[in-house]
Amino acid sequence: MDQSASTIQHRELAHQQGPVNLAIVTVSDTRTPETDANRKYLEAEITALGHRLVAYRLIKDEPDQVSDVLDELASGEAQILLWNGGTGIAPRDTTYDVLSRRLEKVLPGFGELFRMFSYEQVGAAAMLSRAVAGTYRGKVVISTPGSPNAVQTAWTKLIQPELEHLAWEVARLR
Numbered sequence: 001m002d003q004s005a006s007t008i009q010h011r012e013l014a015h016q017q018g019p020v021n022l023a024i025v026t027v028s029d030t031r032t033p034e035t036d037a038n039r040k041y042l043e044a045e046i047t048a049l050g051h052r053l054v055a056y057r058l059i060k061d062e063p064d065q066v067s068d069v070l071d072e073l074a075s076g077e078a079q080i081l082l083w084n085g086g087t088g089i090a091p092r093d094t095t096y097d098v099l100s101r102r103l104e105k106v107l108p109g110f111g112e113l114f115r116m117f118s119y120e121q122v123g124a125a126a127m128l129s130r131a132v133a134g135t136y137r138g139k140v141v142i143s144t145p146g147s148p149n150a151v152q153t154a155w156t157k158l159i160q161p162e163l164e165h166l167a168w169e170v171a172r173l174r
Helices: 005-015 037-048 063-074 095-102 108-128 148-172
Strands: 021-027 052-059 080-084 132-136 139-144
Touching (some): 037 052, 037 148, 063 080, 063 139, 080 148, 095 139
Parallel strands (some): 021 052, 021 080, 080 139
């Protein structure tokens, strides 16, 4: 795939900014820190690339908890907030609803591309995903389904390739 000169230049400038600070939020009514496979996977991927995991939260899918953690992490040192879980359409899935109302700038392409990649894996069930990304108070917020396969797909196909670029771009907004 050919890349534009400006995209290449932006990625080079972004890489020069050094390690990216990330936070992981797992939204689950059943997982514990010991059984959170998504945290283990993402933490290993983040550190292998030389970036830093600066915060981790494991919360229930309760709107007040989602909102409180979003505000807490938006005030911290993480540049990118990686959320997993709570994006479905079941009555308990409220993470998307809270986050999408709070996003200041939405990145519709993230959800569109995520569902495209998911469709290749799970077929029409991909339409049930409400994966979303955007910015909030100078941070990039990315929310994916909580299945390990969804987290890995989002990381390898969308987040990791643009991680430094995302952090650099959102810093330019200030």
